[in-house]
Amino acid sequence: MTTELRPLQESDWDAWFNNLDVVFGGVPDAPERRAWWRAVTEVPRKFAVWDGDGVVGAAGAFSFGVTVPGGAEVATAGVTAVGVLPTHRRRGVLTSMMRHQLADVHERGEALAALTATEPAIYGRFGYGVATQDLRMAVDTVRLAAPDLPGVDGVRLRLVDPQAALAECERVYAQLVPTRPGMLARRPGWERHGLLDPPEERSGAGQLQCVLAEVDGEVRGYARYAVKPDWDYGGPRGTVLLRQIDALDPVVYAALWRYLFGIDLTASVVVRSRPVDDPLLHLVADQRRCDVGVREALFVRPVEVGAALAARTYRTPVDVVLEVEDDFCPWNAGRWRLSGDATGARCERTTDPAELALSVRELGSAYLGGTALSVLAGAGRVRELRPGALAASSLAFGSDPAPWLPHNF
Known part of the structure; x- marks a missing residue:
């Protein structure tokens, strides 16, 4: 199989969208909805995988601002329209698209990526964690x-x-x-x-x-x-x-x-x-x-761990060293010291001993305050390395009101 991943051109849009119609069940969108999708498409943020002259994989993003605890608006890539034709599944097409997209988000300087999932089991391996519920x-x-x-x-x-x-x-x-x-x-x-x-x-x-x-x-x-x-x-x-x-x-x-x-x-x-x-x-x-x-509902992934954690506030004072695992965005991997409270925060690289160990997926789940770090620890996905660090951090990360995504994308 010879495939090529390349950015979308204006002339490619119909082929790109037709591929998505097939991937998502073969029922075309109503003309009104299709026209709206075309109007809001940010073509430079969309790309496709081609096999010959046919689109076999598609993905893209929208530019949003997402409110985080404390009320700040954080630049976010709203990941959307991800799909691979049945003929080309389990051949690395999806992985190549997700890796390419995260690199693009990183280059754009966006701290977060977020998505809604038709098949939720897919996206955890790319670092996306469940951050809100409907x-x-x-x-x-x-x-x-x-x-x-x-x-x-x-x-x-x-x-x-x-x-x-x-x-x-x-x-x-x-x-x-x-x-x-x-x-x-x-x-x-x-x-x-x-x-x-x-x-x-x-x-x-x-x-x-x-x-x-x-x-x-x-x-x-x-x-x-x-x-x-x-x-x-x-x-x-x-x-x-x-x-x-x-x-x-x-x-x-x-x-x-x-x-x-x-x-x-x-x-x-x-x-x-x-x-x-x-x-x-x-x-x-x-x-x-x-x-x-x-x-x-919303799956969140920090693309820039330091910038993302520093952009929000924390319900109670927190000072913790996080050991972060991130296979897809290696610039995130390693130790970060997070210090913050209800007025602001800093998150910087450190060589100090780690106090909590988790992957970027767990950070995504906890980021908006809707999933407690203590709950993730109960599932074996967060490890406490210093006694007391988990309880203090879990309380600090929480949010009132609960996070919520007002509509999909």
Whole structure:
């Protein structure tokens, strides 16, 4: 087999994207979604593996900023569109692409790489660790009373055209980005991600709806959703499919949920991605009626260990020497002294004795504060070399609120 890995050219985009259609099941994206992907593609950050004149492997990245504990925005390569044709698997194509990409991210000076995975088992060997989780809920709006807080009656709700309300929704979202680790600072074009609504992908649901929540004339929250009608012998059993909900304060958040509970001809609200510490679970009387499920979401990999660890703050003071293993990015391997607290941090090379030993994958899992180092130690993936170092570091790395990825890429 003779293959060649090379950067994508503008003229290669259709062949590159067609390869991904095959890799991800052979069902082409709806024209609306495909056109959006083309519009946001950063061609210099995409590449392909060719066998003759055909694309057999593809990968790429988007340029994002990701919020880290402390509120800073860290330049991050959003790894995406990774796939190899079945004819060329287990021949080193994926490994060569991931190695090439990490070298490129390093050259660009980005401290982090991150991805969402269709097959999570693949990416640990390349140094990516599970850093955030998604909460899924199917909320029974018949048996549960609608959320209520003092002041919700003062929130004005307006049903609007989602396209026309885009700017107002983005202003709300932008105010929330610094408040929670894992949030994406979106680049131009990505504000339209939440508006994609191809009829071919609705699976029986109606078109996208948007409700704005206002207080004293200011938009302070919104929800985007669609309604999927259904009936049985007892009457209407429709489902509200909640796409996004953002609010700047608890009262507005409760008001939006009360609105969703009250949509006619529906019996449930289903949402596939919310933070694991979502306040709704404490706005209802019976969490069991929310049918909660949790699964992994964002995988994070430090590409520059020193810069990444110095970019965030720490919940309690920490001073620890880390022995880091990294087979794919050798510039990360070795000992690093991390010193920091809630005001800032430093992370520099050292020859001092190591106090914790772990791979870059574990650093990725712990980086946003959603996975405790002590839990990873319980799985045998972090070793304590100085008594007390694990407990102190695990506490320092934690985050409140929980990290969350607001949408995939």
